[in-house]
Amino acid sequence: MSAYTYDVVVRGGTVATASDVFVADIGIRDGKIVQLGLDLMPGRREVDASGRVVTPGGVDAHCHLDQPSPPPVRMADDFDSGTLSAVCGGTTTVIPFAAQQKGASLEAAVQDYHQRADGKAHVDYAFHLIVSDPTDTVLTNELPDLIQRGYTSFKVYMTYDDLKLDDGQILDVLDIAKRHGAIAMVHAENSDCIEWLTKRLEASGMTAPRFHAHSRPMLVEREATHRAMALSELIDVPILIVHVSGREAIEQIRWGRAHGLNIFAETCPQYLFLTAEDLGIDDSYVGAKCVCSPPPRDKANQQVIWDGLKDGLFTVFSSDHAPYKFDGSEGKHPNGQQVAFRHIPNGIPGIETRMALLYSEGVLSGRISLEKFVELTATGPAKTYGLHPRKGAICIGADADLVIWDERDLVITNSALHHQVDYTPYEGMKLKAWPGCTLLRGELMWDGKSFVGPRHGGQFLPAGRPSILPRAARDTSPAHPHSLSTKPLEFP
Template identity: 75%
Template sequence: MNDSAFDLVIRNALVATASDTFTSDIGVKDGRIVQLGLGLGAGAREIDAAGRVVTPGGVDAHCHLDQPMEAPARMADGFESGTRSAACGGTTTVIPFAAQHKGQSLRAAVEDYHRRADGQAHVDYAFHLIVSDPTPTLLTEELPALIREGYTSFKIYMTYDDMKLNDGQILDVLDVARQHGAMAMIHAENSDCIEWLTKRLEAAGRTAPRFHAHSRPMLVEREATHRAISLAELVDVPIMVVHVSGREAVKQIRWARGHGLKVFAETCPQYLFLTAEDLGIDDSYQGARCICSPPPRDKRNQEVIWNGLADGLFTIFSSDHAPFKYDAPEGKKPGGEEVAFRHIPNGIPGLETRLPLLYSEGVLGGRITLNRFVELTSTNPAKAYGLHPRKGTIAVGSDADLVIWDEREVTIRNEQLHHEVDYTPYEGIKLRAWPAFTVARGEVVWDGQDFHPRQGKGEFLACEAPTLLPGRPRA
């Protein structure tokens, strides 16, 4: 290969994939990795990694951007600001949700979501579907056709009145996944238990944000996780239990995996770095910032989640970025009012901080290996949702999505982040690393100080069938 073969060469990289760590130069041409080796020829642009760790760009397989909401609620981040924030935190592929509302066709939801995304993204993206109205037409025509067209994953809710499906409907949708080779993601919380508890709390005047956690104790996640596993076992189909928060749900997943069931699991930073106390220790409204579902648990529970990341129980580590401003009538204060916890929009921001949090406290903190970090944040999400090996690895032929890590002390401050949310729940946390460079399909989009826009260059990716194989937790 001659000296003019590369658009970009990253030299002296400590390359980390899900399986290997090795020293190499990385040669990039036309947005793809075309050569790995030592002493590569010159590139039109060169970056000296100087022995620093280089990982594949992150794949955030669970985030919400510009998702249609019932007024006055509105997400703070669309595809432009969301993918800007993602890139500055080392994420080069996002998979948000095209959400069907009851009475709406799934096809119409997908078309609307494309309109929201077109020409906006700085990094590549795919879509999950959200199925909330599984009509006979959806089950027999729309969903199978969309799976064939590259929308090979969808989310099922067991809670939220406007989204939830009953067990019979879940079985119907899981059967479509089995027949057509799709991945079903399940939000596992028992809706009836939550409603019963919420009414009792309201009757007692306990409506401050901190009581959100009281309305969703671990047992409502445990029961729904058990039920989701049972429904999947009946249909004989793999499922992904998303944003797993509690040790009781973890036990259900360990049982299922131990019995050979094809159950995968995802968790998120809020279950490692936040606790129920972040929702408030008094009746202050400040706790609304950290309302998400399932809610954060206690300090002891954080260790259970860390252990699941280390031993293989968890398949994927996602942000579940759901961006609502705190001090805004379209955000955590609906209509400008401090409202009961039932009416506070659920979700916290986290696209930009996901990778630095796990790299710093997981890898540099000695809790997980560097290769496991890559597996959780990039390779497994790409495999689970049909984007591997184009995404999720550093290999010849893969997209040149790369992160060069700078191991230095960083304190998380919202004013330095690039989303459109007016707070971060991780304010003040001291980290030991941040991306020095983020490269998206061969272009530097973040250089450690400045964001380099490539709005509209982020492409929609049609997904293949999932390639993730079921495994068992390692001892």
């Protein structure tokens, strides 16, 4: 019998949850938090956190790892390098996407993604689904079955030719979400407007990376956000609008909530720390590094995003890590060439910098509270996607996923990061903090300087029912008060 009460004690830290901040010891046994208190008995290992803040390990609920792309393009990070980068930045759970290919089954996408992840991940992980081909078989059999097996969130696109669904298809998918207790994520941009603008820009010779932002003005996000909300209202089911970039989409979400709609929202670091100027102020191709969709907006828009983080508009703060190298033929230079903006692979890296950016520039700069930081980076995502309270919490019974923060001055350099991308869009940015210690289920993974944990010990997590969904029975819940009928429509 062990002479120690605990395997690990994290001692004397300022513990932050989504609701409280207090000084406590954290007792850990068998990878779980089993005690919070003062002057706990010794552990087999002791971690001194006195004078430092302790938060739950981050939950990055929107990232792309080893996701298939049309050749020759290929993501730079697989589950090995991507999750290594995550844990060194304080993230202990990731939720990337198993993407269905048109003409293929959703089940095949899930099995393929498990093969890509098994035995490679350094942190725990769940999967979102991407539904790109909602056939009768997918809607009737595959999607309901996968939801029951722990894949309780899925994403639909309103843009990109190989991914987008029309409104009728989106309604079909939302109906499945309502009937089976899942949450739908929506990439909200008007595809036809983007194509119309893109063709006219190309006809005028305006193809440099900076014109990517011109092809996707805020109004295309505004219109699609409003339309997505209307579709969710028709079905009477919550949705989450992903990577909200700007004021106009935010205004739509505020309008929807004021009218009683159950709309949730996510944003990302690029909309706080980048602007359209990062895509280039001339025709230089270096702006390709920051091509993502929706694109970053202007400087004034950053404050609108900060306001939304502070006042509760946003539930989730994710990286939307989409890792493509700048140099070489597999990334931002397809086939080794500079290409028109429509052909530049969309996405930027950010899985390792997400937590520190928001802690430094949000908490330590006085823009958001410590509790709000925890809510946005850990607790909110875990609740939204059915992983709470196992993940995203510091409470009895939760996994002992913890970050102990070092508050110190540093400068972001790509050479210090652990992803396989050859740049970071935040190069040279001065921060005031970085994770000084990351624990995954009680195991020390990152000591502030090096990865020191057991390799490839990440576990797959079947997700439960998202806790943001209504508790009422799925098919008998009251109709939305603004619906045309006083009771939900009944269909066979």
